[in-house]
Amino acid sequence: MWRIFMRLIPHLLLFIVSFSTALGLPENDDRRDYIVYMGKLPGSVEVASARYADLLTQVLGRSFVPGTVTKIYKRSFNGFVAKLTKNEADKLKGQQDVVSVFPDRILQLHTTRSWDFLMQTKKEPRRKLAETNIIIGVIDTGIWPESESFGDAGLGPVPKKWKGVCSGGQNFTCNRKIIGARFYGSGSDARDYEGHGTHTASTAAGLPIQNTSFYGIAGGTARGGVPGARIAVYKACGLAQCETSDILSAFDDAIADGVDIITASLGSQIPPPIEEDVLAIGSFHALAKGILTTQSAGNSGPTWQITASTAPWILSVAASTIDRKIITKVLTGSKTTVVGHSVNGFRSTGNIPVVYGKDAGHGTCDEASLKSCLQECVAREKVLKKILVCDDVQYGTDTAFNKGAAGLIVPTTEPDVAFVEPIPSAALTTGDYGNFVSYLSKTRAPKVNILKSETVDDPTAPLVASFSSSGPNFNFPDVMKPDVTAPGVDILAAFSPQASPSNEFGDTRRVSYNVLSGTSMSCPHVAGIAAYVKSFHPTWSPSIIKSAIMTTARPLHQNGSKEFSYGSGHVDPTKALAPGLVYEITNDDYVKLLCTLGINAAAITRKNVSCSKLPKLNARDVNYPSVVLAVNASQPFSFNVTRTVLNVGPSHSTYNASIVAHPGVKVAVFPRTLHFMSSGEKKKFSVTVSGVAPRQGEVLSSSLIWSDGGHVVRSPIVAYSP
Ligand SMILES: *[C@@H]1O[C@H](CO)[C@@H](O)[C@H](O)[C@H]1NC(C)=O
Ligand SMILES: *[C@@H]1O[C@H](CO)[C@@H](O)[C@H](O)[C@H]1NC(C)=O
Ligand SMILES: *[C@@H]1O[C@H](CO)[C@@H](O)[C@H](O)[C@H]1NC(C)=O
Ligand SMILES: *[C@@H]1O[C@H](CO)[C@@H](O)[C@H](O)[C@H]1NC(C)=O
Ligand SMILES: *[C@@H]1O[C@H](CO)[C@@H](O)[C@H](O)[C@H]1NC(C)=O
Ligand SMILES: *[C@@H]1O[C@H](CO)[C@@H](O)[C@H](O)[C@H]1NC(C)=O
Ligand SMILES: *[C@@H]1O[C@H](CO)[C@@H](O)[C@H](O)[C@H]1NC(C)=O
Numbered sequence: 001m002w003r004i005f006m007r008l009i010p011h012l013l014l015f016i017v018s019f020s021t022a023l024g025l026p027e028n029d030d031r032r033d034y035i036v037y038m039g040k041l042p043g044s045v046e047v048a049s050a051r052y053a054d055l056l057t058q059v060l061g062r063s064f065v066p067g068t069v070t071k072i073y074k075r076s077f078n079g080f081v082a083k084l085t086k087n088e089a090d091k092l093k094g095q096q097d098v099v100s101v102f103p104d105r106i107l108q109l110h111t112t113r114s115w116d117f118l119m120q121t122k123k124e125p126r127r128k129l130a131e132t133n134i135i136i137g138v139i140d141t142g143i144w145p146e147s148e149s150f151g152d153a154g155l156g157p158v159p160k161k162w163k164g165v166c167s168g169g170q171n172f173t174c175n176r177k178i179i180g181a182r183f184y185g186s187g188s189d190a191r192d193y194e195g196h197g198t199h200t201a202s203t204a205a206g207l208p209i210q211n212t213s214f215y216g217i218a219g220g221t222a223r224g225g226v227p228g229a230r231i232a233v234y235k236a237c238g239l240a241q242c243e244t245s246d247i248l249s250a251f252d253d254a255i256a257d258g259v260d261i262i263t264a265s266l267g268s269q270i271p272p273p274i275e276e277d278v279l280a281i282g283s284f285h286a287l288a289k290g291i292l293t294t295q296s297a298g299n300s301g302p303t304w305q306i307t308a309s310t311a312p313w314i315l316s317v318a319a320s321t322i323d324r325k326i327i328t329k330v331l332t333g334s335k336t337t338v339v340g341h342s343v344n345g346f347r348s349t350g351n352i353p354v355v356y357g358k359d360a361g362h363g364t365c366d367e368a369s370l371k372s373c374l375q376e377c378v379a380r381e382k383v384l385k386k387i388l389v390c391d392d393v394q395y396g397t398d399t400a401f402n403k404g405a406a407g408l409i410v411p412t413t414e415p416d417v418a419f420v421e422p423i424p425s426a427a428l429t430t431g432d433y434g435n436f437v438s439y440l441s442k443t444r445a446p447k448v449n450i451l452k453s454e455t456v457d458d459p460t461a462p463l464v465a466s467f468s469s470s471g472p473n474f475n476f477p478d479v480m481k482p483d484v485t486a487p488g489v490d491i492l493a494a495f496s497p498q499a500s501p502s503n504e505f506g507d508t509r510r511v512s513y514n515v516l517s518g519t520s521m522s523c524p525h526v527a528g529i530a531a532y533v534k535s536f537h538p539t540w541s542p543s544i545i546k547s548a549i550m551t552t553a554r555p556l557h558q559n560g561s562k563e564f565s566y567g568s569g570h571v572d573p574t575k576a577l578a579p580g581l582v583y584e585i586t587n588d589d590y591v592k593l594l595c596t597l598g599i600n601a602a603a604i605t606r607k608n609v610s611c612s613k614l615p616k617l618n619a620r621d622v623n624y625p626s627v628v629l630a631v632n633a634s635q636p637f638s639f640n641v642t643r644t645v646l647n648v649g650p651s652h653s654t655y656n657a658s659i660v661a662h663p664g665v666k667v668a669v670f671p672r673t674l675h676f677m678s679s680g681e682k683k684k685f686s687v688t689v690s691g692v693a694p695r696q697g698e699v700l701s702s703s704l705i706w707s708d709g710g711h712v713v714r715s716p717i718v719a720y721s722p
Helices: 002-007 009-023 045-060 088-094 114-121 196-206 244-257 280-286 365-373 393-402 430-442 521-534 542-551 589-598
Strands: 033-037 069-073 079-084 099-104 106-109 135-140 178-183 209-214 219-220 231-237 241-243 261-264 292-296 315-321 324-332 335-341 353-355 387-389 407-413 423-430 447-450 454-457 484-487 493-494 514-515 627-630 638-645 653-660 665-670 671-675 682-692 700-708 711-721
Touching: 002 493, 002 665, 009 099, 033 088, 033 244, 045 069, 045 079, 045 088, 069 244, 079 088, 088 099, 088 261, 106 244, 106 423, 114 484, 114 521, 135 196, 135 244, 135 521, 178 244, 196 231, 196 493, 196 521, 209 514, 219 324, 219 454, 219 514, 231 244, 241 244, 244 280, 244 638, 261 280, 261 521, 292 521, 292 542, 315 521, 315 711, 324 423, 324 430, 335 423, 335 430, 353 430, 387 393, 387 423, 387 430, 393 423, 407 430, 423 430, 430 671, 484 521, 521 542, 542 711, 627 638, 627 682, 638 711, 653 665, 665 700, 665 711, 682 700, 682 711
Parallel strands: 135 231, 135 261, 178 231, 261 292, 292 315, 315 484, 353 387, 387 407, 407 423, 627 711
Antiparallel strands: 033 079, 033 099, 069 079, 106 241, 209 219, 324 335, 324 447, 324 454, 353 447, 493 514, 638 682, 653 671, 653 700, 665 682, 700 711
16 A cells, blocks of 8 residues: 555665665675766767776776676766676776766655645636646656546647657557656556556646546546646656666656656655765756756655755655545444544445454464454454454554455554555544544444545645655755645545555556555645746746745744745745746856765766865855754854845835744844846845754744735745754
8 A cells, every 4th residue: 555655664764774784894796786977978979888888897807798787877967887796886986987886776756626725726827838848757657648637639749849759668659748758677668557657747747637536535627737738757666666777867868858847756765875866966967957856855754854855956845735635434333423534435334343453363462463453363254344443554454455354443643644545444543543442342242334535624734744754954954955845645646547546455446546645746746836837937947946936835834843844835836936036046056065065076966076176155055045054052153144036026126124033043134125126137135143052853943035015035044953
C-alpha cells in the first residue's frame, strides 16, 4: 500500500545509514555501479563519449570491457556509470577530468478539489496559447498514455523548440499532450505500472476530466494546473524506487530535449551530501539552461532537519491539507459513531461481528503480537467475515486481507491523511481507538458497521501534513527548506489501470483515478504553478519564477517547526503572476556560495572552478526570497544581510517596508522606502536582525513585507539554533 513507503521509513533510514557505513569499508572485490561525474560537456558529443573509454583503460589498467560502462551522460553534462571496485573508484577520483565518483544509490518516490482550492476561483486568467508552448518534464514511474487526462483534443502542433523523441517502447504512442517519452534502467517501456507517475503528471498538466472519483468518493472534475501544457515523460523509477544514475540520465535528456520545467517527486530518505545529490547536480545544469526544477521535500516528517531537498536552486515543496477531507464512519452497536480515517471505496460492511487480535489467536503468541495481528498469530476461522481490530496497521492490513476478514480497524497517529486499503477499513485516532477497544472488552458479541467513505469540509486547511519532511537545511543551514507548501493530502488524480489502488499485492481492483497523499503529490502542483507563471512571463528566469511563487505565498498558522515545515507558506498561483518585486539569483552566486562553504563547486557545476579567485558569498547573503539565520543557542546575535529586488511591476512605484518581528527579535530595514522609476530597475536594501538566540530546535519567526499598496512581497525571517 502507498503508505508503506511512509511507515517503513525508520527501517529504510537504518538501511541507508548502515549501507553508507559499509561503503567506507574496503570491499575491494565487490563490484558495484559508480557514477563518474565529469562536469560540463567538453564541447562536442563525440569527445564526451570518447573520453570515458580512455580514462578507464588508462586508470584501471585493463582494456575497456563491454558491459563495464552501463550508462553515459553526454547531452547536457558529462560522465558515465561503470561497474567498479572501491579501489578502482578511488583511483578514478584523482584523475584529470573527473569531478567526482560516488556510488549509485536507490531513491524513493516520495484533483479535483486541490486546484479549485488553490485558485479560489474557476475563472483564473489564462494565456491559453502561451500555455501550450510550455513543456513539463516529469521524472517519475512513467505514464499511462491512454488515460483520458492525457488526451490532446484542441492542442496545436508540438512546440518547435522540442528536440526530444517519443521512445516509450513498443506500443507506446505519444500525442500532442504527451510529446516525448524515454525510459531508463530495467524498465522495458515508459508505461506506468505503479500509478505514481500518471498521478503526478496529471496533477501538473492533465486535461479537465468531468465526473471522476474514486468509487464515487471525492468526485468532480479532475484537472491539472496547466491543462494546455505538454508533458515529456522520463521514466527513471519503478517499483516505488529509483536509481540515482537513472535520475541523472533523465536530467541529461530532459535538459537537452528542451523542457521548460522539471518536476521530480522523489528523493532520499535523509539529506545526501550535496556533492552526491543527483537532484542537485541535474537541476544545476537545468538551471544553467533556464529550466526550474521542483522537488518534493520528502515524507519523513515531521522530524527536524530531515528534508532531503536541500539545493538552493531547487524549488522544494512540502505537503499540506486541502479544505476537503475524506473520512470513514464506524457505527457501533451502541449506536455511537466514531470518525475514522481512510479512503474506503467499498460499500458498508453492514452490522457484523468484530474481533480484537488479542481474541483471535492460535494461543502460542504473546499478547503484544496478538494485539498487533501478526499473521502467524491470527487464526483464520476466528476472523473470517468479521471485522478485525489490530494495534498495528502494517500487520493488521496484511493479516486481515489474507485471512478473509471483512474489515479492519486500527489506530493512527496521522489522522490528517487517509489511505486506500484493500478491504473496508478505518484508522482511528489513538484516543478513539483506546475507547473503542475498551468498548469491545465491555460488550458481549460486539458488532460494528464500517461505512463507505464520505467527504467533509475541513475549515482548518491548509495545515502541513504530519508526514511532510521538515527543515532546517542540513547542507545549507542558512537557506530555507522547504521553500513552500502545496496540496498533498487526499489528492484525486489519474492512475494507472495496471496498478492496484492500495498498492497491495492481491488487491485486484483497478481504477482510472485514485486518491494518493504525499509530498509527491504537492510537488507537481508547484510545477504546474511554475508553468502557469511562465505562460504569462515566458522570459522569466527560474529564480524569478521561484521568487514570485515564494513571496506571494501565505504563511500558515501552525506551531512546531513553523517555517521549517511550510517555508514561505501556501502557494497562490494567481498572486504569483504579479509579484511586484522579485529576488533574482545568478548561477555565479551559487558557485560563489559553494566555494565559500568549502564545497567542491566543480562537483556540482563544472570542471575547473577556481574558488580562490571568487569573492566570498555567505548563504545568508545569497539573494534568496527568504532569510534564515543559524545562530548559536542562547547567545546574543546580530546580523546585517543585504538583498536586491527587481521591479517586475508597474514602472513608477514606491514600496514601503513593514516588519512583523518576533517579540525576542529586533528587525530593522534600510532604506524603508524604495522608489522605482522603471520596470526592470533594481534596488538594494539591508536588513539587520538582532536578539538572543533561541534554544536548540526553537524557531524565532519574523517577516519583512514590501508593499506598494497593491503588491505584497513577503519574506519570512527565521532565526534558529542548529
Ligand atoms: C498494446 O497496448 C494495448 C492497449 O493497452 C494492449 O491491449 C496490447 O496488448 C499491447 N500490445 C503489446 C504488444 O504490448
Ligand atoms: C456526470 O454524472 C452525472 C451523474 O451520473 C450525469 O448526470 C452527468 O451527465 C455526467 N456528466 C458528464 C459530463 O458525463
Ligand atoms: C501555538 O502556540 C501558541 C503559544 O504556545 C498558542 O497560544 C497557540 O494556540 C498555538 N496555536 C496553534 C494553532 O496551535
Ligand atoms: C583547468 O585549469 C587549469 C589552470 O587554469 C588548466 O591548466 C587546465 O587545463 C584546466 N583543465 C581543464 C580540463 O579545463
Ligand atoms: C558560534 O560560536 C562559535 C564558537 O563559540 C563561533 O566561532 C561562531 O562564530 C559563532 N557563530 C555565530 C553565528 O555567532
Ligand atoms: C548593513 O549593511 C549595509 C550595506 O553593507 C550598510 O549600509 C548598513 O549600514 C549596515 N547596517 C548596519 C546596522 O550595520
Ligand atoms: C509609504 O510611506 C509614506 C511615508 O510614510 C507614505 O506617505 C506612503 O503613503 C506609503 N505608501 C504606501 C504604499 O503605503
